[in-house]
Amino acid sequence: MYDVIVVGARCGGAPLSMLLARAGMSVLLVDRTQQGSDIMSTHYVKRTGAAHLAKWGLLDEIVALGTPAIRQLNFHIDDVHLSGVAPGVDGVEADYTPRRFYLDRVLTEAAVLAGVELRDRFTVNELVFDGDQVVGIKGHHGGQEYEERARVVVGADGPRSLVAEAVGAEKYIDAGTHTCGHYAYFNGMRDRNDAASLFINSKERRFYITFPTNDGLDMVFLFWPTELAKTVRADLDAAFTESLKFVPELQSRVASATRETRISGTHMLPNFFRRAHGPGWALVGDAALHRDPITAQGITNAFTHADILASELIAGLGGGKPVDQALADYDRTQFERLKPMFDYTVHLARLQPLPQIVETMLPSVQGDPAATSAFIGAFLGSVPLDAVFPSVLLDQFENEVHEAHEERRHVA
Numbered sequence: 478m479y480d481v482i483v484v485g486a487r488c489g490g491a492p493l494s495m496l497l498a499r500a501g502m503s504v505l506l507v508d509r510t511q512q513g514s515d516i517m518s519t520h521y522v523k524r525t526g527a528a529h530l531a532k533w534g535l536l537d538e539i540v541a542l543g544t545p546a547i548r549q550l551n552f553h554i555d556d557v558h559l560s561g562v563a564p565g566v567d568g569v570e571a572d573y574t575p576r577r578f579y580l581d582r583v584l585t586e587a588a589v590l591a592g593v594e595l596r597d598r599f600t601v602n603e604l605v606f607d608g609d610q611v612v613g614i615k616g617h618h619g620g621q622e623y624e625e626r627a628r629v630v631v632g633a634d635g636p637r638s639l640v641a642e643a644v645g646a647e648k649y650i651d652a653g654t655h656t657c658g659h660y661a662y663f664n665g666m667r668d669r670n671d672a673a674s675l676f677i678n679s680k681e682r683r684f685y686i687t688f689p690t691n692d693g694l695d696m697v698f699l700f701w702p703t704e705l706a707k708t709v710r711a712d713l714d715a716a717f718t719e720s721l722k723f724v725p726e727l728q729s730r731v732a733s734a735t736r737e738t739r740i741s742g743t744h745m746l747p748n749f750f751r752r753a754h755g756p757g758w759a760l761v762g763d764a765a766l767h768r769d770p771i772t773a774q775g776i777t778n779a780f781t782h783a784d785i786l787a788s789e790l791i792a793g794l795g796g797g798k799p800v801d802q803a804l805a806d807y808d809r810t811q812f813e814r815l816k817p818m819f820d821y822t823v824h825l826a827r828l829q830p831l832p833q834i835v836e837t838m839l840p841s842v843q844g845d846p847a848a849t850s851a852f853i854g855a856f857l858g859s860v861p862l863d864a865v866f867p868s869v870l871l872d873q874f875e876n877e878v879h880e881a882h883e884e885r886r887h888v889a
C-alpha cells in the first residue's frame with residue numbers, strides 16, 4: 478500500500494512524485510516508456526517553468542547539460558519587430574530549452590533520489606475501485622501482471638489519459654483543435670546562443686518558433702491552420718519549404734543549415750480542461766489540461782500542477798485537511814491560475830487576423846523598451862496578461878474559448 482501511485486513519469490508525474498517523496502511519502506511512479514527516452518514535444522521551458530526547476534534544485538543540472546539560457550525573445554508580428562528581455566521570475570532571468578530526453582531524465586533521477594520507487598516499461602491497464610473510490614492500479618511489466626494499491630492515484634499520463642478515461646473525467650472546457658505543428662532540428666543555423674524568435678504571418682495564417690538547444694542544434698517549429706493538416710502531412714518536406722517562404726529571415730537561416738532529424742509533429746493538438754479530481758484520484762499535466770503548443774506552455778503547466786497538487790496532498794494525506802478537500806482545492810487553484818493563459822493560447826492558435834486593439838497598440842509597444850519587455854513578459858508568463866492587455870481584449874479571448882466550446886457541443 479503506497480501513499481500515492483503516479484501514472485506517467487515525465488513533466489507532471491516525475492516532479493510530483495519527487496515532491497511527495499521529499500515530504501516523506503511512499504510513492505510508486507510508473508511509465509510504459511523507458512526512463513530517459515524521447516517524446517514528441519519541443520521543449521521551450523519558460524522562465525515561469527524554469528523557476529520551478531530552480532526551486533526544486535534541478536536547474537543547475539539542466540544548465541550543466543549545455544542547455545542554452547534564452548534571455549532575449551524576438552517577436553515578429555507581421556511587419557512589427559519586437560526584441561526584448563522580459564522580467565525574470567523569482568530570480569530566474571532566462572528561459573531554458575533542454576531536449577526532452579535530458580529534461581525528463583533529470584526529473585525522474587531526482588524523483589528516485591528522493592526515494593520514489595520508479596518502474597519504467599510498466600503499462601497500466603486499468604484502475605482498481607472500491608465503490609467510486611479509486612484504490613489502485615493493475616498493469617503489466619516484463620510479461621507479468623501486477624496490482625498495486627494506494628490512498629491516491631494520480632494520472633500524469635498525457636492527453637489521452639487512461640486514468641481520466643477510467644474515472645470518466647469530463648472535458649468541461651473543450652475549445653477544439655486549431656493548428657497542426659511540425660518541427661525539426663538543424664545544425665549550422667545558430668546566430669545567438671541566448672535568443673529565440675517567434676514569427677506570426679497573419680495573412681498566411683502561419684506561426685513559427687525557433688530556438689537554440691543542446692548539442693549545437695537549433696529547433697524550428699512551424700504551425701499551420703488545422704484545415705491544412707492533411708496537405709501538410711502528405712508531404713512534410715514540401716510543406717516546410719513552402720511555409721518558410723513567408724519568412725525570408727528564417728528561410729535564409731534554414732537554407733544555410735543542415736537538417737539533422739526527420740520532421741516530427743502532429744495535428745492532434747486539442748485545447749481542453751478536464752475535471753482533475755475525484756474520490757482517490759487526481760490528474761496533472763496534459764491529462765488535466767491540454768492546450769496548443771503555440772505558447773510553449775505545457776511543461777510549465779505540468780510543473781505548476783505538480784507544485785500545487787504536492788502541497789495539497791501533503792496537507793491532505795498528512796491530516797491537515799480532508800483528502801477530498803485537498804484534491805478539490807488543487808483542481809480549483811490550478812484552473813484559476815492557468816485559465817487566462819489557456820484563453821490567450823487558444824486565441825493565438827486560431828491564427829486569425831490580429832485584433833484591432835493589438836494592431837493599434839503594437840507600433841507604440843515597438844518604440845518603447847519597457848512596453849516591449851512587458852509584452853514579451855505576458856507571452857512568457859512573467860507579466861500578468863491584465864497588466865498588458867485591456868480587459869476588453871481578455872474578455873474577447875475568454876469569449877472565443879466559450880464560443881469554440883459551444884460550437885463543439887453543438888456539433889457533438
Ligand SMILES: Cc1cc2nc3c(=O)[nH]c(=O)nc-3n(C[C@H](O)[C@H](O)[C@H](O)COP(=O)(O)OP(=O)(O)OC[C@H]3O[C@@H](n4cnc5c(N)ncnc54)[C@H](O)[C@@H]3O)c2cc1C
Pocket residue numbers: 484485486487488489490507508509510516517518519520521522523599600601602633634635636638639658742743761762763764770773774775776777779
Ligand atoms: C509537438 C509538441 C510540441 C510541444 N512543445 C512544447 C514546448 O516547446 N514547451 C512546452 O512547455 N510544452 C510543449 N509541448 C507540450 C508538452 O509536451 C506537454 O505539455 C508535456 O509533455 C506534458 O507533460 P505530462 O507529464 O503531462 O505528459 P507527457 O509528457 O505526455 O507524459 C505522459 C507519460 O505517461 C505515460 N503513460 C501514458 N499512458 C500510460 C499507461 N497506461 N501506463 C503507463 N504509462 C503511461 C507515457 O508513456 C508518458 O511517458 C509540446 C507538445 C507537442 C505535442
